[in-house]
């Protein structure tokens with residue numbers, strides 16, 4: 001997969017050199033190409049922003065430097081053009097999985113009060129938000145997006161199966177996890193995990209994932225079709241539990 005990034009702060013993306021993500025970059029299953037918007041300023045002072053027409057707060061990123069930068073990328077290599085913005089559609093795991101199947105993506109990172117609307121109207125395929133809060137730059141959102149996508153690119157994760165078991169991948173949160181030591185501050189790891197009985201462990205994990213989702217994120221249950229067994233389990237569990 002090829003990801004083009006348009007930014008005024010290419011250095012921020014140094015962070016992609018760390019962790020599992022760096023693996024897919026070094027084995028070239030993920031190609032990151034950075035494009036500096038300021039280098040394409042049409043202004044001799046290298047300005048890339050200006051005051052908003054009609055007055056108002058802050059500065060707006062001008063159309064020309066961004067489009068000049070975008071045009072440096074061959075149309076075929078641009079692929080799906082995404083503008084990271086708090087006004088975009090909220091990202092979720094389903095969306096990440098479908099994006100991970102694309103060959104080319106171009107991310108436009110805005111700063112200040114945003115980018116000139118004409119860029120969005122003419123050149124952007126999709127506006128994407130990572131949540132209902134405002135960041136000081138789209139770069140941080142782009143990093144989250146790239147990290148989440150990379151987990152679905154073969155060659156990123158050591159254990160191929162692990163992304164399949166991620167929280168959200170089956171529509172549920174992931175169940176509780178434990179590691180050494182067996183007893184920590186008088187709290188013992190659940191017996192079933194020490195039993196060696198893989199069938200029982202799997203059943204316990206599925207049950208935990210379901211109940212945890214019910215308690216922490218019941219909204220997620222609206223989007224999945226529960227099996228008869230899962231429905232029964234939830235009914236039994238809620239009638240026994242003191243909520």
Ligand code: ADE
Pocket residue numbers: 084085086128129130131132133134135136137138141
């Ligand atoms: N830029 C600023 N805030 C953002 C957000 N919440 N998501 C994506 N891009 C942003």
